[in-house]
Every structure is written in C-alpha cells, then in structure tokens.
Amino acid sequence: MGTKEKILDVSLELFSQKGYGNVYVGQIAEAVGIKAPSLYKHFRSKREIFDAILEEMQRRYQETAAGLQMNGQDAGADGAIFQKVSEEQLVQMGIGLFRYFLHDEYVRKFRKMLTIEQFADKELGALLTRQYVEDPIEYQAQIFEMLIAGGLLKGDDPKIMALEFYSPIYMLLTWCDRDPKKEKEAMGLLESHIKQFNKQYGRKKK
Amino acid sequence: MGTKEKILDVSLELFSQKGYGNVYVGQIAEAVGIKAPSLYKHFRSKREIFDAILEEMQRRYQETAAGLQMNGQDAGADGAIFQKVSEEQLVQMGIGLFRYFLHDEYVRKFRKMLTIEQFADKELGALLTRQYVEDPIEYQAQIFEMLIAGGLLKGDDPKIMALEFYSPIYMLLTWCDRDPKKEKEAMGLLESHIKQFNKQYGRKKK
DNA sequence: CTTGACGGCTAATCGGAATTAGCCTATAAT
DNA sequence: ATTATAGGCTAATTCCGATTAGCCGTCAAG
Numbered sequence: 001m002g003t004k005e006k007i008l009d010v011s012l013e014l015f016s017q018k019g020y021g022n023v024y025v026g027q028i029a030e031a032v033g034i035k036a037p038s039l040y041k042h043f044r045s046k047r048e049i050f051d052a053i054l055e056e057m058q059r060r061y062q063e064t065a066a067g068l069q070m071n072g073q074d075a076g077a078d079g080a081i082f083q084k085v086s087e088e089q090l091v092q093m094g095i096g097l098f099r100y101f102l103h104d105e106y107v108r109k110f111r112k113m114l115t116i117e118q119f120a121d122k123e124l125g126a127l128l129t130r131q132y133v134e135d136p137i138e139y140q141a142q143i144f145e146m147l148i149a150g151g152l153l154k155g156d157d158p159k160i161m162a163l164e165f166y167s168p169i170y171m172l173l174t175w176c177d178r179d180p181k182k183e184k185e186a187m188g189l190l191e192s193h194i195k196q197f198n199k200q201y202g203r204k205k206k
Numbered sequence: 207m208g209t210k211e212k213i214l215d216v217s218l219e220l221f222s223q224k225g226y227g228n229v230y231v232g233q234i235a236e237a238v239g240i241k242a243p244s245l246y247k248h249f250r251s252k253r254e255i256f257d258a259i260l261e262e263m264q265r266r267y268q269e270t271a272a273g274l275q276m277n278g279q280d281a282g283a284d285g286a287i288f289q290k291v292s293e294e295q296l297v298q299m300g301i302g303l304f305r306y307f308l309h310d311e312y313v314r315k316f317r318k319m320l321t322i323e324q325f326a327d328k329e330l331g332a333l334l335t336r337q338y339v340e341d342p343i344e345y346q347a348q349i350f351e352m353l354i355a356g357g358l359l360k361g362d363d364p365k366i367m368a369l370e371f372y373s374p375i376y377m378l379l380t381w382c383d384r385d386p387k388k389e390k391e392a393m394g395l396l397e398s399h400i401k402q403f404n405k406q407y408g409r410k411k412k
Numbered sequence: 413c414t415t416g417a418c419g420g421c422t423a424a425t426c427g428g429a430a431t432t433a434g435c436c437t438a439t440a441a442t
Numbered sequence: 443a444t445t446a447t448a449g450g451c452t453a454a455t456t457c458c459g460a461t462t463a464g465c466c467g468t469c470a471a472g
Contacts, residue, residue, distance in 0.1 A: 003419075003420095017325055017326070018227075018326050019225055019228075019325075021225065022227040022326065024460085025459075026458095026460095034421090035422080036459090036461090037422085037423095038420050038421070040462080041419050045461080112325055115324075116326075118384055119223055119321075119383075119384070120225065125384040129385065133377065157402070159395075160398045160399055163399055164403075166377075167376070167377045168373040171369075171376050171377060174380075175335060175339050177325075178331040178334065179331065179332070179335065192363065193366055193369055196363070230428085231429075232428095232429075240450065241451060241452085242429090242430080243430095243431075243433095243451075244450050244451070246430095247450075250431095251431080
C-alpha cells in the first residue's frame with residue numbers, strides 16, 4: 001500500500017474516532033510513520049485528505065448500491081431471486097445486512113465519521129440519512145412489495161414493514177458501534193426480531 | 207437568567223452543533239454577550255463548562271427517570287395505571303415519547319452533543335446507550351410485560367416487543383435531529399407503525 | 413553518468429485559541 | 443461612607459497546530 005493510501009487509511013481511522021477537528025496532522029503523520037510536513041507531498045491540506053476520503057467512500061457506496069438497486073431506480077422487475085422466501089432467508093437478509101454494515105472496516109469507520117460530523121456539515125448529515133435511513137428503507141420496501149405481490153408475505157404497507165424490519169437493525173448497529181462487545185447480544189436480539197417479524201408477516205406456518 | 211446559566215445554555219447549543227473541540231471560548235463569550243476572559247469568572251476552564259453541562263443533564267435525567275421508574279428498579283407492582291390499554295393509548299405512549307425527546311430543547315441538544323462525542327469519550331457513549339437504548343427498552347419491556355399479564359396484549363417476549371416498538375422511534379428521532387423538516391413525515395410513519403404494532407399485539411378488535 | 417521528480421526531513425512561519433494578569437465599576441453589606 | 447466582592451474589560455502570555463521553505467537522498471529514464 002502506497003503512502004497516499006496509507007494516509008487516507010489512518011486518517012479515516014482517526015477521524016472516525018475523534019472527529020475531523022480533533023485530529024492533528026501530526027497524529028496522522030505519526031500513524032503513517034512519517035513527519036507532518038511530508039503529508040503535504042501527497043495532499044495540499046488537511047481538508048483535502050478529508051475530501052478524498054469522502055469521495056472514495058461515496059464511490060464505493062454507489063458501487064454496492066448499484067449492485068443492489070439500492071439507488072432507488074428501477075428494481076421490481078427481476079424479483080425472480082426471491083421466488084421462495086423462507087424464514088431462514090429473511091434471517092439471512094437481516095443478519096447479512098447487519099454483519100456487512102458492522103464488519104466491513106471501511107463502512108464501519110465511515111459511518112462513525114459521518115455520525116460524528118453529521119451536525120457540523122449539512123451535506124454529511126444528508127449523506128448519513130440517505131445511506132442509513134432512506135435508501136435501506138426504500139430498498140427493503142421494494143423487496144417486501146415484491147414478496148407480497150408474489151404471495152410470499154402478507155401485509156398491506158411495505159414501507160411500514162420495511163421500517164419495522166430495518167429499524168432494529170439500525171439501532172443495534174449504533175449500539176455495537178459504541179460498544180463492540182455487545183455484538184453477540186445484538187445478533188441474538190436481531191435474530192429473535194426477524195423470527196417474530198416472520199411470524200407476523202409470513203404466509204406459511206414454519 | 208444569570209450569566210452562569212446563560213453560559214451553560216449557549217455552550218450546550220454550540221457543543222450540540224459543532225462538538226466540543228470545534229467550539230472556541232470566544233464564540234461562547236460572544237453568544238453570551240461578554241468577552242472570553244470574563245468566562246473565567248464563572249468557570250475555571252472550557253472543560254469545566256462541559257462537565258457542568260454533563261452533570262446538570264444527568265441530574266435531570268435521573269429526575270425524569272425516577273418519575274417513570276425508567277431506572278429499572280422496582281416497577282411491575284403498580285400496573286394499575288395501565289388497566290385499560292387501547293390503540294389510542296399505545297399511540298399516545300409512542301408519539302408522546304417521540305415528541306418529548308424531539309421537542310424538549312435541552313434533551314434534544316444534549317442528545318446531539320452525546321451523539322457527536324460518543325466515540326471520543328467512552329463514558330459519553332455509555333451514557334447515550336443507557337439513555338437511548340437500554341433504559342427505554344427495559345422500561346417498555348416492563349410495561350408490555352404488565353400488559354400481557356393483564357391480558358391486554360398478546361405476545362410472549364416483552365423485550366423483543368419493546369425492541370420492535372421502540373426502534374422506529376429511535377431511528378425517526380435521529381432522522382429528525384438531522385433534518386427537522388422531516389418531523390411531519392416521521393410523525394405519520396410513527397403513527398402507522400404503532401397502529402400496525404397494535405394490530406399485531408392487541409387483544410381486542412378495535 | 414546525470415538529471416529530474418518523488419518523497420522524506422528539519423527548521424521556520426504564522427495564526428489562532430486558551431488562559432492569566434491586572435485594572436475598573438457597581439453594588440450590597442457593614 | 444467604606445469596603446469587599448462580583449463580574450466585566452484590555453492587554454499579554456503561552457502554546458499548539460497547519461502550513462511553507464528549503465534541503466537531501468534515491469532511482470528510473472535519457
């Protein structure tokens with residue numbers, strides 16, 4: 001990994017921990033293993049490091065979102081994948097999402113950074129809302145809509161279903177971000193929640 | 207309002223917006239209407255201002271928590287108040303909690319401040335978890351347990367019920383903190399959610 | 413070989429932010 | 443009336459952090 005990437009890497013780590021304003025270029029440099037002035041051979045300013053992280057993470061998000069139609073464009077056409085939903089699959093969808101959000105180091109750090117900066121910078125707040133509220137809800141609502149149309153789930157308001165399915169995931173995620181030791185417990189609660197969800201909205205008995 | 211209280215007041219406002227590290231004593235002083243050095247007639251340091259806010263807010267929390275048995279001590283004895291739950295009351299409980307969290311200026315600002323500082327200071331993270339995850343869930347689980355015991359709701363896992371009831375409240379709250387314009391929409395979603403909740407766990411038909 | 417750019421370093425600059433020193437006024441208690 | 447205290451101000455101090463200047467070794471291309 002080149003120095004430039006390493007700078008972005010350790011900066012994200014530090015920003016996600018202390019917030020942009022409380023990280024000093026000297027700390028970044030030290031973590032990289034160089035002296036502060038050398039940073040300026042790679043970026044013109046501290047702010048530019050932050051912006052580079054932002055761009056990179058947005059690029060990655062677009063990528064995965066595109067892969068999932070989470071962008072909110074089409075979707076609804078190729079529901080073929082979901083032609084036989086089971087409790088097990090619902091659980092996998094929820095736990096899988098949770099695990100991904102929680103365990104992908106870049107995703108996790110970036111989310112923490114956005115969390116810290118959300119009120120200082122409107123743009124970042126909007127980004128957090130999009131990535132962790134609006135897009136997931138919309139995406140899951142689409143899935144539930146398909147599942148209902150296919151007769152695999154019952155229910156009449158996909159958006160509320162998505163809200164109820166996803167909110168616990170989100171809350172448990174913020175909980176674990178604060179205290180990773182709670183992951184096990186969170187995972188158990190999440191699984192119980194999804195089974196309960198399935199009991200209420202599922203069509204088949206078991 | 208004395209100067210000392212005013213300092214705490216504007217400091218909370220500023221800290222909740224930019225975070226402790228990005229607020230300068232000059233800004234606090236200006237917002238109060240005095241010069242920076244005069245702050246030191248009331249507090250020995252910037253940090254002491256922060257700590258004073260923290261103590262005051264924790265005191266208030268204990269107060270309200272005590273009033274609700276949200277502290278997790280006894281409760282379960284005097285369920286008399288809940289002897290006739292209705293959809294309307296469930297809605298009021300949810301919406302009421304949401305409104306209180308969202309509209310009480312001190313509560314809202316303090317929550318935002320904790321949100322910003324949660325990763326920099328373990329204590330603050332734990333405080334946020336207690337006030338916005340563990341205590342509410344535990345409290346509501348107790349209520350649901352009583353309601354089930356009283357035959358007013360059906361269900362077999364009060365904790366999961368609390369998770370499902372409360373998580374959307376929490377998520378919509380963080381959403382509105384970021385963008386108060388969404389309050390109306392959030393309120394609508396919340397009401398739909400609670401009605402759905404009641405449809406699933408309520409005993410009576412309407 | 414030699415040259416230029418890449419990337420590191422030390423030393424300096426420059427501005428800003430917390431805090432302290434010391435002064436002054438008003439007011440309330442003696 | 444006197445005086446002590448509370449609370450404000452200006453000016454200074456001190457420290458720290460971002461950034462710049464300018465030097466130097468390495469290494470690949472000519």
